[in-house]
Amino acid sequence: MGRFVAFIASLTVLVAITMQAQAQRPAALPPTGDVPGSSDHPLIPRYKGSEIRRHSVDAFDSYTLATGRILKRDKAPVSQVAEKSVALEGKVTNLIYRAPVDRSSLEVFRNYEEALKNAGFETLFTCSRSECGPGFNRAMNPDVHNSLLYDANQHYRAAKLARPQGDVYVALYVTTDEPSKRAYTKLTVVAVKPMEQRMVVVRADEMEQAIARDGRIAIYGILFDFDKADIKPESKPQIDQLGELLKKNPKLEVLIVGHTDGQGAFDYNLTLSQRRAQAIVTALVATGIAANRLTPAGAGMVAPVASNRTDEGRARNRRVEIVERVSGGR
The missing domain is CATH 3.30.1330.60 (OmpA-like domain)
Structure with a gap:
């Protein structure tokens, strides 16, 4: 009887540890479809058949837009390694899309180019493959966890839409995930606006x-x-x-x-x-x-x-x- 009680106690501890480990494990992405709670940016439609794999919106944050080649492979901020860059502040929307099977990164990129042109965006800088400079992929995607793996099929465009209510900037980066051969799009949209002035002058x-x-x-x-x-x-x-x-x-x-x-x-x-x-x-x-x-x-x-x-x-x-x-x- 004592051994049976000891066995039950050990089993209870093991189950508790397992449940705790599972609770601490980050939620996995759904295998297909958009991540819950995500949506397209209202100014830029998605490539047909694509799925949103990552999505975040910051009401007010900073972002450095690369408007030139990356000069060296480094973990330093874009402002320190880019030939040219623009420092921005405002509402920052980040989206990562996975394109349908058998669609090349160039085909997806050309479609987005057309969409940006139709929306009135002007091009600030564009590059493809090695002409973007060494370490460009690291600069565009410093976070390993977002599942964007890079190969030689990278394409980039920085663009701007001038508006009376505040300019909008776009960083469009399209590449191919080598193992799956699927095209991925990383889209960052910055709606420039002044920060809400909540801090009063202290007399x-x-x-x-x-x-x-x-x-x-x-x-x-x-x-x-x-x-x-x-x-x-x-x-x-x-x-x-x-x-x-x-x-x-x-x-x-x-x-x-x-x-x-x-x-x-x-x-x-x-x-x-x-x-x-x-x-x-x-x-x-x-x-x-x-x-x-x-x-x-x-x-x-x-x-x-x-x-x-x-x-x-x-x-x-x-x-x-x-x-x-x-x-x-x-």
Whole structure:
């Protein structure tokens, strides 16, 4: 009887472990048909008979559009390895289609070319096969998990549709999965639009109170172009308020700390945040603040205040913190 009870207990543990492993395993794609919840982009129809194998939409995100050859085979961002590129921000839609059997990547690509032309898109750059440059396939598809395998039959087109309500950019990449001989299309559509301005300018007296209470304050009114350290003109009201705070408190010394979200390479974000912090210091010095009162520091992605898995979280993590620097011993 004791052995039987022990056997049942062991069996129960084994079943529990198996169920837990199955629960942790990512859901498999359906063998045929569109993935659940997916749909075509309203501006660009699919190639007839194709199936959506991947689909995602980000309400506001960044994307670097390759508009030139890839110069080297590297894991670096497109902006660093492409001959030319365009930094975009807006609504980003990603789709991966699997074409019907016995359809070549060139045939699928030509059909999409015609569809883009009919929709009014202008071509910014196009290439095929080796003329796209070494490592072009890696640049177009850095994520192994999305099942796009590459061969020599790659074709690419970057295009733009100018609209009064906001321009639309397209990255069209078509190739062939070598084992299955099926053509796959990766379609990225970026509808450029301004980010919703939810972050208000923090006034000098509010910053003064927060620093006195907490020793620091996060501000979101200093904006930068994507992947750059150039302060946008609309940041002037927040820069002015920060300058007013420092003029009102002539003995106050601060760290200007730049923070990025969790996207991109660690070292690159660290350097970018340092450059942005330095740009703020330069702007404040231009208003008459002594440089020795300001210390620029880049924190990169190391101190998030929200999850980097969502647009909202990444927006909160992209910030500047003003930290009081107190002189004295340790």
